[in-house]
Amino acid sequence: xxxxxxxxxxxxxxxxHNARRLxxxxxxxxxxxxxxxxxxxxxxxxxxxxFESKSxxxxxxxxxxxxxxxxxxxxxxxxxxxxxxASYVIRTxxxxxxFEDIDAGCPLVALPGDVARxxxxxxxxxxxxxxxxxxxxxGCLTDGHRGDSDRALAIASLCIGAMVVARSLEDRALADKxxxxxxxxxxxxxxxK
Amino acid sequence: xxxxxxxxxxxxxxxxHNARRLxxxxxxxxxxxxxxxxxxxxxxxxxxxxFESKSxxxxxxxxxxxxxxxxxxxxxxxxxxxxxxASYVIRTxxxxxxFEDIDAGCPLVALPGDVARxxxxxxxxxxxxxxxxxxxxxGCLTDGHRGDSDRALAIASLCIGAMVVARSLEDRALADKxxxxxxxxxxxxxxxK
DNA sequence: TGTACATCAGTGAACGCGCGTTCACTGATGTAC
DNA sequence: TGTACATCAGTGAACGCGCGTTCACTGATGTAC
Numbered sequence: 001x002x003x004x005x006x007x008x009x010x011x012x013x014x015x016x017h018n019a020r021r022l023x024x025x026x027x028x029x030x031x032x033x034x035x036x037x038x039x040x041x042x043x044x045x046x047x048x049x050x051f052e053s054k055s056x057x058x059x060x061x062x063x064x065x066x067x068x069x070x071x072x073x074x075x076x077x078x079x080x081x082x083x084x085x086a087s088y089v090i091r092t093x094x095x096x097x098x099f100e101d102i103d104a105g106c107p108l109v110a111l112p113g114d115v116a117r118x119x120x121x122x123x124x125x126x127x128x129x130x131x132x133x134x135x136x137x138x139g140c141l142t143d144g145h146r147g148d149s150d151r152a153l154a155i156a157s158l159c160i161g162a163m164v165v166a167r168s169l170e171d172r173a174l175a176d177k178x179x180x181x182x183x184x185x186x187x188x189x190x191x192x193k
Numbered sequence: 194x195x196x197x198x199x200x201x202x203x204x205x206x207x208x209x210h211n212a213r214r215l216x217x218x219x220x221x222x223x224x225x226x227x228x229x230x231x232x233x234x235x236x237x238x239x240x241x242x243x244f245e246s247k248s249x250x251x252x253x254x255x256x257x258x259x260x261x262x263x264x265x266x267x268x269x270x271x272x273x274x275x276x277x278x279a280s281y282v283i284r285t286x287x288x289x290x291x292f293e294d295i296d297a298g299c300p301l302v303a304l305p306g307d308v309a310r311x312x313x314x315x316x317x318x319x320x321x322x323x324x325x326x327x328x329x330x331x332g333c334l335t336d337g338h339r340g341d342s343d344r345a346l347a348i349a350s351l352c353i354g355a356m357v358v359a360r361s362l363e364d365r366a367l368a369d370k371x372x373x374x375x376x377x378x379x380x381x382x383x384x385x386k
Numbered sequence: 387t388g389t390a391c392a393t394c395a396g397t398g399a400a401c402g403c404g405c406g407t408t409c410a411c412t413g414a415t416g417t418a419c
Numbered sequence: 420t421g422t423a424c425a426t427c428a429g430t431g432a433a434c435g436c437g438c439g440t441t442c443a444c445t446g447a448t449g450t451a452c
Contacts, residue, residue, distance in 0.1 A: 003414080004416085027222070027307070027310060029223065029405095032406080043431065044407095046429045046430070048407070053407090124363045127361075153355075154351060156354075160357070164357055167305070170316035174320070181350075182347060182350055195448035196394070204396095227438085236396070237398075238397050240439090241439095241441080
């Protein structure tokens, strides 16, 4: 039994990690298996020792935001069902840093068009991430809005929509305005300060 | 001078028209020039008699929603600065028909990821369409919100975000709920009934 | 009215390239003895 | 402790295919005479 299971796991992680970065930046069709493997320090041929297909890798890369995203691992020290937490998430999501950091950014922003044209597995991965996001917002609703899952859907849609559009505009000033505006109205919808 | 100018214009229109349909469904990389020309009843070789590059065609196809979209040509007989018109646009935009009619749908929904990775000209086309949409909403704001361009940006982001995500989900019921919810909150944000 | 012709819309082969996937192989590894 | 070996991670050539773009060409057209 040569090579440890740990070695295999490590290599696999390297591949998915780099795939996520590349897919986020270039989209599904813009990234080749060569690209992914080279970024992981390997060559083309070994890919199918780890993944059944490019599509399966894609689905896994989309899910990576949940385990390696900025929000899940680091709550900024705030209780995860408080208005402050919602505010923190919104401001982080719509920050200039997230706008620019496409590599490690949210796949909901970088890949929706791609995903709409992909297979079931990929859409399910996308859905899982989206539900995680709306779940966060729903958990932070208080007062008369507690448990208002529709409201959480709307807030998430607003945040995602604003970022998606912002990244597709040529006018940087308008993109900035769009982010700021979305922060403001997301707070308004959630009744957060 | 063989062939009329009209003939040339007609052929050009055929190409862009089919390109729009195909791009909306398959994205930039998913459509080949062969595909576009074949759909227009022509062959590959003639393409460059009409367009400088695939990218230029893409930009033009994105803009087509403005002249051939459902909203501009047919206002449903409602004054275009009234709350009723805003309501009509929102309901049309988030309708099941628009959800399913990807071919003739809004490029803001079908292509944002693609566009973010495209060149300046394409992003400018995207921006033009987006501004047209926010302009409609802004024109319909009344009462205390008149001229509140930020509010119009937020409403547009919400509508676009909801549709973009809805198309990328596997769960059809959740997609439907997302559309309905966006209709509700877009009305709320615009203070429209 | 009829015909020769310049124009240019449209053709289809070709160029150089990259893709996803397969496969026979090499060689590093930890284990058994 | 040292060595032979089974395992399998990783290699790189190959397959069959499609891409964006170029180009020499064909042939339908309306015009000039």
